[in-house]
Amino acid sequence: MNIGELSRLTGLPVKTIRYYSDVGLVPEAERSQAGYRRYDHGSIVRLEFVRTLRELGLDLATIRQVLDRGADLREVAAAHASALGIQIRVLRLRRAALRAVAGRDSSPADLERLARIAQASADERRRIIDEFFDSIFAGVNETAESQEFAAGMRSVSADLPDEPTDAQVDAWIELAEMLRAPDFRARLREMGRRSFAPGARRIVPTGPADLKWFIDLVAEAQDRGSPAPAAVVDEVMRRWSAAAGRPDDADLRREVAEAIELSIEPRAERYWQLMAVINGWPPIPSTMHRWAWFLSALRATPSR
Known part of the structure; x- marks a missing residue:
């Protein structure tokens, strides 16, 4: 078949098929005496495979490794799935930050701060919470009871899973923002002072x-x-x-x-x-x- 027939059978533009042929992904089976490209059934199978891998997000260099250099498709698929998982997580976190901004009267600075909060690593989340507890327990009488209470509070971490749900990301953003509120910190400091003051x-x-x-x-x-x-x-x-x-x-x-x-x-x-x-x-x-x-x-x- 010629390139036009192959285009009609696969639904891909002639320009795309020609490009895939030129870079060696779907070479023509032969050339006609007039120099026109000719393709066979194997070309259809190869072209459909290339299209599938492209739709899954693989770049052309990786596809060529799979097709021509014997790269293990399972390993390539697993690596790409992992990379996509990271991208999906980042996009989910960005979406959560945008949702938070959309729900309030926010400035560009708010968006930047919320984006950083949403994408915080586990260590960064722990630092945010530790700083909060450092603030509310500052000045509280260091009795054994108060130390035990503080240790119990600090032992609970905000452990977002590797693939958090929208609700989990939204909850983390709300929590991090709430922990910044000066009046909330002051209220908890007063509660701690009254609970653990000498003679309380x-x-x-x-x-x-x-x-x-x-x-x-x-x-x-x-x-x-x-x-x-x-x-x-x-x-x-x-x-x-x-x-x-x-x-x-x-x-x-x-x-x-x-x-x-x-x-x-x-x-x-x-x-x-x-x-x-x-x-x-x-x-x-x-x-x-x-x-x-x-x-x-x-x-x-x-x-x-």
């Missing part, structure tokens, strides 16, 4: 079992629209006063209210929710509205 007393139990019991009790009352929130407050304070070894009086209730008011920081909860997304943990439900409900009920309920 832990009024509100924070163990998993205690928290689950508290949230379950408040959720039941809040969700059913309890007409008697005072009964919930009295039950909670009965347990907490016993744990603190103090009477359930006006002073204790005032201190509990102050501690809860300080701890109602949605961004602190959001921190763990974003970490869950980034690290592929089960979702962490919000409980801030439970604490706010209890605080309101506590302030409205006098001590017995």
Whole structure:
């Protein structure tokens, strides 16, 4: 067949086929007496193979190695798949940065910063989080309890997988931006100072079992629209006063209210929710509205 017939059979332009012939990727089977290129069935097979490899992104030099130099197609495909994986990851990260910019009133500087955040390496992500903790734990009394708490917080890293989902990349960008907020850092420093200052007393139990019991009790009352929130407050304070070894009086209730008011920081909860997304943990439900409900009920309920 001539080059025009080959073009019609394959759907490739004559110009492209001629170029592939000139560079030796799809040489003609022979030339006619008039010097025109002639192709056979093997030319169709070779041309289709070249087109497939080109559509997969292989460059012409690599395709020639596969065709003429016996390069292992499996090895070439694996190497190219790896390279494409890197490109896909970078594009996904760039897209996440653009989405973040599109969702707010941003400047070119914001776009540059968010792009750097999105494409941060594992070490860079760790440095961002370490710097955040260095800031909020600065000046906190160095007791054994505070050091243990800080070590536990620092042990949780933002480990994006090699192929993160869009949700994971979005979560990392939101987290990194949140950690930069000066008021958020100041709020956490104050929470740490009150919790670990010399002579500080832990009024509100924070163990998993205690928290689950508290949230379950408040959720039941809040969700059913309890007409008697005072009964919930009295039950909670009965347990907490016993744990603190103090009477359930006006002073204790005032201190509990102050501690809860300080701890109602949605961004602190959001921190763990974003970490869950980034690290592929089960979702962490919000409980801030439970604490706010209890605080309101506590302030409205006098001590017995």
